[in-house]
Amino acid sequence: QRSVHNTYFTLPVLFAMLSGHYSFTYTHPQNWLVLIAMMFAGAAIRQFFVMRHGYKLGRNGNPWPYAGVGVAVIGVIMLWLAPEPVEPMPAASADAVNTSVGGAIAYATLQPILAQRCYLCHGAQVQMKNVRLDSAANVKLHAQNIYQQVVVSKLMPMTNTTGISEAERMVIKQWFETGAKVD
Ligand code: HEC
Incomplete structure (x- = not known):
């Protein structure tokens, strides 16, 4: 049962471990929101992996919408955190x-x-x-x-x-x- 719980934390933990390389995530004024959104995206993508096996065995439908939602959330975060364009110096x-x-x-x-x-x-x-x-x-x-x-x-x-x-x-x-x- 613990393993079932941990499953949804696999990708959020990976993100947290690597986030030291992406200062724009943890230095953002709403960094807590960035983390929650990334955790949500990670859990959704994980759900896709979990249900994919059931899909192959004919137990449930194709779980791609979970992956789609996760990727869409990451896309929104990318647009949200993108830096302002810098005026090029002539x-x-x-x-x-x-x-x-x-x-x-x-x-x-x-x-x-x-x-x-x-x-x-x-x-x-x-x-x-x-x-x-x-x-x-x-x-x-x-x-x-x-x-x-x-x-x-x-x-x-x-x-x-x-x-x-x-x-x-x-x-x-x-x-x-x-x-x-x-x-
Ligand atoms: C895209 C990011 C980026 C830009 C733009 C950038 N730097 Fe750096 N700079 C780094 C990183 C990353 C390091 C650390 C590199 C390392 O650990 O070897 C660094 C290290 C340095 C260091 C310390 C080097 C050392 O080993 O002591 C100096 C000095 C420096 N940069 C000067 C500049 C100057 C001057 C400019 C502009 C002309 C510049 N940097 C532009 C990312 C950047």
Whole structure:
């Protein structure tokens, strides 16, 4: 009987275990609602699995509506939690920064690039690897690492999700090499 009860918790438990990778679920203001909805979806999909055996043995009808409801709930959650689209920064504004002359790059020039390409994962909402880049003081603190990640190893932005351009990498390169000023 315990096993019967546990059955409906199989998928919700899996979701809870893996949710650490999906911060937009547990950092949401209504995270409790997200969890309940995901648990409901998991239980519904599980019911599909349970009844599928009965269907094969001719004991009940095709239980696909349970799976359908579960998937529909997940779809609604995806739409609900989807981030607001970010206004793309016109590429021209980075290209317009003349990096060939070799002058110092001001923080005011650097900041919009970081806002566009980094804040998504290193801003107020999310701070991957505890790195937050939405203030001058923090950018100064992480200057060496920013240079290393964006210019030398090019590991950041991760998988270039935010579509940084070569011109913008050059701005960050020159900003760092000319003293990494933030004032
Ligand atoms: C899509 C998400 C994402 C974006 C966008 C992103 N980062 Fe990251 N960043 C990560 C993740 C994830 C890690 C942790 C990587 C790891 O654990 O090795 C990280 C780690 C870092 C670190 C610490 C690296 C270390 O090992 O010490 C720095 C510095 C950094 N990012 C800078 C930036 C800068 C600068 C940008 C923008 C140009 C940027 N990131 C954009 C996801 C992102």
